[in-house]
Amino acid sequence: MNRDQASIEAAIAKAAANPALALQTRPEWYAADLIEAIARLPRESAIAILRDVPEETAIRIFNTPGLDEPSHLLEALPETRQVHIVNNVYPDRCAEILRGLPSNLRQRLLERLGEHGKETVAKILAYPADKAGGIMTTDFVSAPEGARVKEVIERIRSAGPAAQQIYAVYVVDAHSQRLLQAVSVRELLLASPEALIVDASPHRRPVAVSPATDREEVARLISKYDLLAVPVINGEDRIVGIVTVDDVIDALVAESTEDVQKFGGMEAIGGPYLKTGFLTMIEKRAGWLAALFISEMLTASAMQHYSSELEKAVVLTLFIPLIMSSGGNSGSQATSLMIRSLALRELQLKDWWRVARREFPAGLALGAILAVIGMTRIVLWQKFGFFNYGEHWDLVAATVGAALVGIVTFGSLAGSMLPFILQKLRLDPASASAPFVATLVDVTGLIIYFSIAILILRGTLL
Amino acid sequence: MNRDQASIEAAIAKAAANPALALQTRPEWYAADLIEAIARLPRESAIAILRDVPEETAIRIFNTPGLDEPSHLLEALPETRQVHIVNNVYPDRCAEILRGLPSNLRQRLLERLGEHGKETVAKILAYPADKAGGIMTTDFVSAPEGARVKEVIERIRSAGPAAQQIYAVYVVDAHSQRLLQAVSVRELLLASPEALIVDASPHRRPVAVSPATDREEVARLISKYDLLAVPVINGEDRIVGIVTVDDVIDALVAESTEDVQKFGGMEAIGGPYLKTGFLTMIEKRAGWLAALFISEMLTASAMQHYSSELEKAVVLTLFIPLIMSSGGNSGSQATSLMIRSLALRELQLKDWWRVARREFPAGLALGAILAVIGMTRIVLWQKFGFFNYGEHWDLVAATVGAALVGIVTFGSLAGSMLPFILQKLRLDPASASAPFVATLVDVTGLIIYFSIAILILRGTLL
Numbered sequence: 001m002n003r004d005q006a007s008i009e010a011a012i013a014k015a016a017a018n019p020a021l022a023l024q025t026r027p028e029w030y031a032a033d034l035i036e037a038i039a040r041l042p043r044e045s046a047i048a049i050l051r052d053v054p055e056e057t058a059i060r061i062f063n064t065p066g067l068d069e070p071s072h073l074l075e076a077l078p079e080t081r082q083v084h085i086v087n088n089v090y091p092d093r094c095a096e097i098l099r100g101l102p103s104n105l106r107q108r109l110l111e112r113l114g115e116h117g118k119e120t121v122a123k124i125l126a127y128p129a130d131k132a133g134g135i136m137t138t139d140f141v142s143a144p145e146g147a148r149v150k151e152v153i154e155r156i157r158s159a160g161p162a163a164q165q166i167y168a169v170y171v172v173d174a175h176s177q178r179l180l181q182a183v184s185v186r187e188l189l190l191a192s193p194e195a196l197i198v199d200a201s202p203h204r205r206p207v208a209v210s211p212a213t214d215r216e217e218v219a220r221l222i223s224k225y226d227l228l229a230v231p232v233i234n235g236e237d238r239i240v241g242i243v244t245v246d247d248v249i250d251a252l253v254a255e256s257t258e259d260v261q262k263f264g265g266m267e268a269i270g271g272p273y274l275k276t277g278f279l280t281m282i283e284k285r286a287g288w289l290a291a292l293f294i295s296e297m298l299t300a301s302a303m304q305h306y307s308s309e310l311e312k313a314v315v316l317t318l319f320i321p322l323i324m325s326s327g328g329n330s331g332s333q334a335t336s337l338m339i340r341s342l343a344l345r346e347l348q349l350k351d352w353w354r355v356a357r358r359e360f361p362a363g364l365a366l367g368a369i370l371a372v373i374g375m376t377r378i379v380l381w382q383k384f385g386f387f388n389y390g391e392h393w394d395l396v397a398a399t400v401g402a403a404l405v406g407i408v409t410f411g412s413l414a415g416s417m418l419p420f421i422l423q424k425l426r427l428d429p430a431s432a433s434a435p436f437v438a439t440l441v442d443v444t445g446l447i448i449y450f451s452i453a454i455l456i457l458r459g460t461l462l
Numbered sequence: 463m464n465r466d467q468a469s470i471e472a473a474i475a476k477a478a479a480n481p482a483l484a485l486q487t488r489p490e491w492y493a494a495d496l497i498e499a500i501a502r503l504p505r506e507s508a509i510a511i512l513r514d515v516p517e518e519t520a521i522r523i524f525n526t527p528g529l530d531e532p533s534h535l536l537e538a539l540p541e542t543r544q545v546h547i548v549n550n551v552y553p554d555r556c557a558e559i560l561r562g563l564p565s566n567l568r569q570r571l572l573e574r575l576g577e578h579g580k581e582t583v584a585k586i587l588a589y590p591a592d593k594a595g596g597i598m599t600t601d602f603v604s605a606p607e608g609a610r611v612k613e614v615i616e617r618i619r620s621a622g623p624a625a626q627q628i629y630a631v632y633v634v635d636a637h638s639q640r641l642l643q644a645v646s647v648r649e650l651l652l653a654s655p656e657a658l659i660v661d662a663s664p665h666r667r668p669v670a671v672s673p674a675t676d677r678e679e680v681a682r683l684i685s686k687y688d689l690l691a692v693p694v695i696n697g698e699d700r701i702v703g704i705v706t707v708d709d710v711i712d713a714l715v716a717e718s719t720e721d722v723q724k725f726g727g728m729e730a731i732g733g734p735y736l737k738t739g740f741l742t743m744i745e746k747r748a749g750w751l752a753a754l755f756i757s758e759m760l761t762a763s764a765m766q767h768y769s770s771e772l773e774k775a776v777v778l779t780l781f782i783p784l785i786m787s788s789g790g791n792s793g794s795q796a797t798s799l800m801i802r803s804l805a806l807r808e809l810q811l812k813d814w815w816r817v818a819r820r821e822f823p824a825g826l827a828l829g830a831i832l833a834v835i836g837m838t839r840i841v842l843w844q845k846f847g848f849f850n851y852g853e854h855w856d857l858v859a860a861t862v863g864a865a866l867v868g869i870v871t872f873g874s875l876a877g878s879m880l881p882f883i884l885q886k887l888r889l890d891p892a893s894a895s896a897p898f899v900a901t902l903v904d905v906t907g908l909i910i911y912f913s914i915a916i917l918i919l920r921g922t923l924l
Contacts, residue, residue, distance in 0.1 A: 028666035032686045204490035224494045226708040246688040256718040257802040264798025272808040299783035317779045321761035336726025340719040346734040
């Protein structure tokens with residue numbers, strides 16, 4: 001469908017190859033396509049293009065949320081262009097860009113914002129980037145309850161392109177400025193021009209958040225109530241900004257990337273893979289890897305503890321990897337189920353007991369299935385002579401089967417409970433849950449395996 | 463903020479306790495809050511409430527995307543109410559509900575839709591639920607290019623509440639009906655009433671999808687171009703429906719749940735954890751668990767292959783769990799990085815070689831870090847007499863160190879390449895990638911470990 005994209009990429013490649021030739025952008029090109037083409041360029045060419053495009057194109061580009069690392073790009077531009085850009089992008093984008101800059105440059109550019117801009121951007125910067133206050137925009141339209149629909153529309157029309165981010169009109173009490181109601185642009189369009197703005201939508205308490213609300217919670221509310229924007233109100237119920245659905249989609253995508261990376265046992269790298277420096281990447285991965293390695297050392301301690309049993313019955317070692325991995329896999333299944341259910345609020349902390357009561361029989365059933373497969377394998381190999389598990393092969397099979405039931409049950413229980421514990425401790429349940437569970441299950445699994453072996457094989461092999 | 467929610471829950475609890483007392487809903491209650499309260503009830507009470515609420519409330523509830531398993535709930539209602547609901551919800555919701563019904567009931571209700579409804583819903587049902595055609599709504603506003611802005615607004619106003627799902631007006635060629643341009647509701651509001659509709663927005667090719675486009679791709683386009691809705695066009699460029707941003711948020715949330723569950727090594731359960739039947743859940747988990755178990759049996763085969771080495775050097779077995787888990791963890795880190803980068807299109811298939819060239823040194827570096835920690839541990843334990851690794855403890859330490867470098871490097875490479883291979887085979891890279899990688903790395907890890915041991919320990923322990 002998108003034939004433009006090819007011509008954009010061609011034009012950008014040409015401009016990148018010959019910097020004297022400034023990029024001829026066309027107004028019908030989508031900024032999002034421009035950004036994708038720029039993202040494919042080496043850093044130097046990208047900067048050259050951002051330096052040479054017409055100013056309004058540069059602003060369009062920096063205004064588009066898809067631009068990777070806007071602060072790093074801005075940093076490399078000439079100062080006049082930097083000032084022009086921060087003065088003309090939306091306040092929320094401006095705050096996002098400034099946030100990523102070294103503090104001296106941030107301070108310098110903040111000083112050179114217009115009086116009004118300085119104030120609004122400083123207000124956003126006062127909140128962390130993962131809270132509603134830190135991603136809100138302060139460009140919104142409010143109207144006193146007594147205004148008529150046609151007056152509000154007139155006012156929006158006269159504001160012109162500055163009102164591009166309009167998703168709703170916020171009706172406030174003329175006296176106290178408290179937020180009374182939200183009227184969507186759709187409702188505004190549908191309302192009779194002579195009606196009062198307050199009657200343009202059903203009279204219901206608007207859904208609103210505080211500046212300190214988590215961006216994940218904002219996303220949940222926008223999705224739950226099917227909103228296009230949610231107002232941010234202060235302690236006096238006065239509206240200070242809005243968070244829009246496009247920011248929320250970006251936040252959702254970022255959260256889900258972070259979740260997958262944390263789930264995979266590493267710190268979120270916070271940027272595209274190929275653009276992340278080699279050392280940064282090693283740093284984000286080495287920490288968790290080393291932490292998990294050090295806790296996995298407990299497996300070596302457990303093995304050392306059972307070394308006399310190991311010497312007597314080497315046949316037991318053959319199944320250690322198999323049994324350990326089954327515990328890990330069942331734990332990781334249970335964890336992934338809980339992480340999502342907790343994130344979507346399908347489950348709450350108080351549901352832990354209901355979950356435990358389900359995971360216990362589920363673990364037993366799954367363990368029994370694996371036990372049957374595992375024992376069948378030992379019997380077949382022994383009967384057909386593929387391998388000789390020794391005189392007491394039947395007892396070895398019983399040990400493996402019983403251990404599988406125990407370990408898979410423990411894995412399912414541990415895997416389902418750990419996310420609850422992390423949530424209770426106010427940590428993100430996704431944080432390295434799966435590898436944590438694997439480590440816990442590995443160590444406990446060895447203890448379960450050897451304990452069962454000692455029980456079953458005492459007097460024969462052990 | 464949401465004080466209403468408590469009163470809604472109280473009212474619903476009262477109505478559920480006493481079915482004779484029909485639920486008194488209030489128009490200012492959000493349907494989303496009603497749904498959350500209903501979701502907490504036992505199934506029978508939920509059905510009693512949906513049977514007894516005023517008809518327009520039932521329609522509001524079934525129209526809200528957050529309702530879990532709408533088909534199962536509808537199935538339990540009296541037939542007159544069923545017919546009323548399917549005739550009055552949005553076409554896309556109607557299709558979604560019908561899709562989940564047993565085929566005889568679906569057919570019966572489809573017959574009882576109005577003439578127009580039957581046709582549009584059948585059109586949506588013709589596409590799978592994960593394609594644009596299967597989640598689109600056919601309620602949209604189009605206008606010929608020659609219409610004036612005020613005429614279009616008039617027409618929308620006179621359509622009234624039926625036009626509630628309006629996000630944009632689609633301008634079509636009066637003759638061929640081809641889609642020319644999309645004018646957002648915002649642009650419509652900002653445009654001069656006398657202007658031609660075609661001049662109300664910049665003249666650019668509208669972003670559009672075909673009915674067969676994947677819902678993930680639709681989500682990516684809506685997010686990339688910051689749209690509120692994307693038109694679905696047929697082979698003749700005629701618009702047949704639109705997919706709206708709220709459907710996309712739901713699709714994103716559903717996809718990311720599926721991804722986490724698949725990543726955790728199971729089939730997506732496709733519903734809330736506590737509402738999924740015990741047997742269904744076992745079924746979704748047992749398949750993958752058994753498949754992984756059977757492939758992990760290769761570890762037992764590998765161990766059997768090295769059983770004579772094991773008998774001679776039992777000390778080697780002590781580190782098997784530690785070494786295997788390190789390979790698994792490094793593989794799962796690399797996999798989680800690739801899965802997200804591929805999903806976000808930061809990486810494409812052709813980038814596999816660039817990734818491999820990064821993961822190889824990254825694996826070496828990470829492996830070296832773990833090797834240093836692991837060897838230090840052996841040296842310390844030996845020197846301080848915590849454990850005696852035997853006469854050749856220094857060679858054992860060297861074996862463990864070298865094996866860690868080899869296995870972590872292999873894990874990083876295998877973990878990063880598998881998602882590319884799955885994508886190349888047109889499978890979802892998230893599908894059980896992490897456990898697959900773990901299995902592959904476990905088996906190969908054992909072979910690496912024993913091969914290195916034979917090299918280093920030949921003539922001493924082996």
